[in-house]
Amino acid sequence: MEDIRVRIAPSPSGNLHVGTARTALFNYLFAKKNNGKFVLRIEDTDLERSNEAYTQNIFDSLKALGLNWDEGPDVGGNYGPYKQSERFDIYPKYAQMLVEKGYAYECFCTQEELEAEKEESMRNKTAHVYSGRCRNLTEEQKAQFRAEGRKPSIRFHVPKGKEIVFNDMVKGELKFKTDLIGDFVIMKSNGTPTYNFAVVIDDMLMKINHIIRGEDHISNTPKQILIYEALGAEVPTFGHLGMILAPDRSKLSKRHGATAVSEFVEKGYLTEALVNFVALLGWSPSDGNEIKTVDEIAQDFRIHEVSSSNSVFEYDKLNWMNGQYIKKLDLKVLAEKLKPYLTKYDLNELTEEQYLKMVEITREPLTLLSDITDDVPYFFGEYPEIDDEARAHIDSEIGQMVLKDVMSKIDGWDFNNLHQILEDFRTYFKEQGIKAKITMWAVRAAVTGRTRGADMCGIMEVLGKDKVKKRIQAVIK
């Protein structure tokens, strides 16, 4: 059996979109599962919208997600070049070949004529298919048009009365009548190929034999099959994935929040969580365990079991999953990943050891890496900013009593053994009828300026005895 080859062919007209990322993922999973090759091709035919920065973003995002390609613009391969803009010279000859064999013909229709045709069918409320008026032009007519300065496009001659049938890996058998497909353009009058033509030529030349893509491409498929057949090439096996929708069931767009993988990263999502989440949109694990690495998923992946319906991208589960991944992350790795979200603080105030300790005690509630920003201000600066609730605890009679008591004892406290000390401290007040909660609230309020936060022992340990004393002293009346 021939090796399986799949590809992802993003166009660099924007940063890598999560939808594209999911398509890439499913291609990657399919390739890994079947020991195939995953190739990356950049479809930058549209020079005006394409941009080098986006190409770089696509590379970076794919890598960050762990979707490494076997062949591509940067790593090369036997079927390059892998950038469509470097392949412009190869399309015309195939188009020419199709013309010579009678599968395609030159079309001299102008934009205006085409639009008129379209409006006509709109008026008649019928589906618009190109009339095919240029199909049988004589040499004289063509010469005449050329003399007028008209540049022809090349249209594929779609055979009438046929039915194109293919067995989609996710949707099953799909049928299309060719009568509903108008002769479509394969080479624009400016000499560049259209999408439908370029993909087929590229996929054929790159020996791509399985094409997994979004279902927005379903209606392109019969056209592409027609081209493969005219070329005498083997038709690949297709698989069309349902779309990812926003919660309001519309296309996922900027107004719903992040859409590009890099934006998710900036917001504090871990790429491991993002791929895992996105894999669950359409695919489900056979063992019920939803938290899985890409490689684990690949082992369990069967394209035929992928759901063929659309799915809604809900942040709730992504957030939960991101939290799960943060909890599992190695402390040092996490500490490093958190740094970009702590730029408003002077990390030099803490030793490496203190910093790690801080991360250790504040990591638990994190959903997004960026949550850390607002969770740790009291580790920095001389005195914390005290909020109203904390102020109330500090100023209360019990609060002042507790704090004075701390000050009277703190010099004797061993900050390496705070757990036991604070335990005893709480018990001491408990015996006087003061709840542990209230006792600790006073301490917490004085030291952090807040009523909620990380473990008090940990906080005091990171801050050190001197700073803790200073802060408490400052609020005692």
Add this chain to the structure above:
RNA sequence: AGCGGUAUCGUCUAGUGGUCAGGACGGGAGAUUCUCAUUCUCCAAACACGGGUUCAAUUCCCGUUACCGCCGCCA
């Protein structure tokens, strides 16, 4: 309008011609904790509708509805 696709808790999904229709997120209740959170336990929550086929349909068939996609010399 036409063509194509899809339809199980709010969301992602599992599943079957006879099931208490399962799980996860989210929601609710409780427990734990120095707080918030975490964690743990429990609870509520679904087979779109109408016809068939069948002893039996959520499951198979047809239709309706809803939603999505496509109808470019964009990709």
